[in-house]
Amino acid sequence: MTPSPTRPDDGVAAETVELTKVYGAGRTEVRAVDRVSIRVARGTFTAIMGQSGSGKSTLMHCMAGLDRITGGRVLLGGQDLGALDDKALTRIRRDRVGFVFQSFNLLPTLTAGQNIVLPLELAGRRVDPDQLAAVVGPLGLGDRLQHRPSELSGGQQQRVAIARALLTRPDVLFADEPTGALDSRTGEQVLGHLRQCVDDLRQTVLMVTHDAHAASWADRVLVMADGRVVDDLDRPSPERLLGALARDVRPGARGGLLQDAEVTA
Amino acid sequence: MISLRLSLAELRQHPGRLGAVVVAVAISVAFMVASVGVVQTEFGAAGDALAREYADSDLVVQAGVEDPDQVGPALAAVPGVDVVEPLWSGGTSLRSGDRGNQASVHPVSEHPRLRPAELGEGRWPTTPQEVVLDAGTAEALEVGVGAQVEMAPADGGDLLPVQVVGVTAPAAGLMSTSYPTVYAVPAWFTAGGSELSAWEWLVLLDPGTDPQTLVAPLETALRALPGAQLEEGAVRTTEAAAAAAVDSLAGDASVLTVMLLVFASIAMLVGALIVANTFAILVVQRRRQIALLRAVGGSTGQLRGGLVLESALIGAAGALTGLAVGVLLTLAVTWWTGSLGSGLRLPLGSALGAVAAGVVVTVLASLAAVGRAASIAPLEALRPVATPAASRRIGIVRAVVCSLLLVAGAVLAGAALGLDPSSTGLPAEVPLLLAIGAGVSLTLGVLGGAPLYVRPLLRLAGQPARLLGPVGRMSVASLVRNPQRAAATCVALMLAVGLTVTLQTGAATTQQTLLGDIRERYPVDVSLADVDADDLDADLVGRLSSVEGVTDALPVAAAQARLTLAGEERYLFAYGVDPERAAAFLPEPLPGLDATTVVVSPGPGVEPGERVTLTLEEYDEQGEVTSSRSGTFTTVLSHGAHGNALISPEAFATLAGAGNTAGLWLRVDPRADIQRVSTDITSLTDGSGGTLVDSGSLREVVGYTTALDTLVLIATALLAAAVLISLIGVGNTLALSVVERTRESALLRALGLQRAQLRTMLLLEALLLAVVGAVVGVLAGCFFGWLGASALMVVLEQEGVQFAVSWPQTLGVLAVALVAAALASVLPGRRASAASPVTALAAE
């Protein structure tokens, strides 16, 4: 939230320049992300939307320092990730990035509370009980901290993951289909919590989803197809988003690529 | 066989998962094959070496007759016989400088076909003043070809100089008898007034004669001689005699083979634990596939059949690998010892038996897991985790059974140690049998109960690891998550380490107890006395005193004596010693030793203050008393007498007519290499004409120490296979859990866990498993070693068991377990940390 004084605050939390990610080589080459240049403003809720296989997750993984990029540049809080080795990237993930995945977010051997403080402990940082309470309270997890993941519902597990992602005050909280494994009502609650993070804590959130309704919770929606960003919408309504998606599924627009990918897979 | 096809597909896809099973089975099968192969080949070579003395003869004759000199001419008279040579045997003593040696003498025929050994260098002797030495003796005497040595002649007279003209090639093979041997011409055996006579002859036939056809004619010729006593096979073809020589060792060979197979079976038992654990883990990992197979209509029979066949295939792969490794090991070992030269001997039946054992044990070990797999309900494909209720019930049954075993073991152990066989009239072995029963019962209780206590122990051992922060905490957490699996891994390690430490502690305790007793009763390390009461050579005394490790020397007066104590006549040495000077050699001063007293060792019925008569006697060659002087003394009891009688120098001079310096006491630094000190002293005393007797404790102490040390060393080496297999089990458990935890590792990496931290986590897991398994093994081993040694001491009627742990060896085992466990975590650790978080997160 409060940017560290060493980093120039240009209001940009994350940025990609001509980012390209290619899987495989030769005949099996898949261009999962193709020359994508985007800027994510600090304190905003951005959604990346698109059909399955359009490259959303890959783009997010590259921006979060989870995966190596093939070309272009990725900056996180002004730091060029391309120049970093595995150790430094790991440290970036630990200290400056938060994650919420679709499922399997939590370590089954640790309690909810231990899962939440894990990144801080890995960094050898002290856990401030007030801060922990401030993060856990609004998510309604106060009485669940001693439970193991197997004793929590899917929605509770996602909220634990959000709490963990928030506790390190990351530059960006990345969420990949955070509601994908939840029923719609629980999904709404989780989206509400993400929205709250942005509104109340000025936390930057970048969410990947294929669901137009979920994307409509965001301030800004980037629509992806074939590894490219094909649309950039400000506070779109669900209807507009469905339209944007529909435009994208016209025959020929992505069918060819999908078939290619399936043939070569 | 749909399930087999699935299993095979599974194997092809994850070939590494069953690698540990293959390795564990291969090691134990290789051990079995190599045990049989090495023993058979070594003993075969030893038999060949025994038969070597028959050289290239055609027939071997053994007979007792009135006049052995008649045998040669009688046999030579039989048509077809070319040469008859008596196979003399005699003994002699050798000396070169201060080094001396007893040796047997072997004849060297002029006939080139009857040379009894391979010459390494030099030539065969041609006159009685020339000899060939075997390589070992030449080395012991530090002489080579061309050297002069002194040798006792056949009639046992004074040593005469002889020339060493050759040295035989070093004997090959582990079992080759290293008894010192001198080769001399036949004339040596008959020189002077020698009363040696031959009882064995070698016969060479005319060219082209079949030896078999002459067996009967030669026997007839022998029977015609006066006083002929022929046993079955008095005349044998050399081939038959050689085969009999090989056979004569078969008994020893089979005892040794059985002993080695016991150790191999222990290795296989540990291997079976690893196999069972691996299959149990695999079934858990394949739970969903198995349930799915059941859901789509696979019967439990099909499932069982497929899994059993899978384990049989894996077992066969391991066993055949083991066979190949075992054969290679046999070749390598016997090549190294030199026995391979006389041919590899590996009975096909034993080799195939070992392979079959490997397959059968693998299948048996997998049965529990197969049963569990067959009981997986189709619905479990949809259920996330196994239900814990059933395991709880098993836990209670286990606790009850193991408690009963422990109680029974404790009762048996108490009985073993509390029984006094001499007072109850029971056979002396009863305590030992009870102790073995207690050992088995306690072992089953401890190992069987492992799932109940391994979890808390892991937590306890994990306390320091927790200090390392979340990495330490997570490693403890992932270990205790699968208590059965952790327990099975620890049990394998406990068994292997426990057995090793049991042997080590048992030997150390036995040694300490026996040596403590010997040292107490014979406090003088070396106590030399000349049987003829001749003064010791000053030069010899000087050399003995300056042997490295000898810290003090005391010349004393000594003579053979007779003493009646507790109604029993004893022959011993009377020493005239100054109590003040003797004090330095004894743990306690000699109280009350004066001109009127004699110090004797305490013993049953020996009372202090008794009036006894001490008689100094001299004997001639035939043992007849030539002079005898008696004196009356009052007894004083002290172990300082070390089985002899101590009187004051004045009393000795009065009794013997004059003092002498026929005795010498030596004190040896206990920290010195006592084995070497003893050898040095013996080589000096043996070279001095053989009239010195040592009644000190050093020799016995060295004997016990060397024998037990060697035994423990061999047993530890043999148990190393079991320890190795159990450590493979540690690596395997980690590797399989890494497979299961792919997503967890990925998540951790995504959350900022460094590669090195992930590896550290697995390292900690390996170390925790090893610490718990090895520490329980060491503690149990110490207890069992003590129990076994104590029971043995009850049998030997030895009191005051002194518990001793062989620290260097036991800590060595512990260190090996920890280091090897750390190494075992390397591969799984690399595998876990190499995966990129993205691909690993995607993994199903």
Ligand SMILES: Nc1ncnc2c1ncn2[C@@H]1O[C@H](COP(=O)(O)OP(=O)(O)O)[C@@H](O)[C@H]1O
């Ligand atoms: N590890 C990989 N190896 C090869 N191809 C991959 C890999 N990960 C993703 N892809 C391919 O990249 C494209 C984009 O995938 P992804 O980013 O997961 O799409 P989305 O998240 O939008 O469904 C797909 O065609 C997919 O097949």
Ligand SMILES: [Mg+2]
């Ligand atoms: Mg995706």
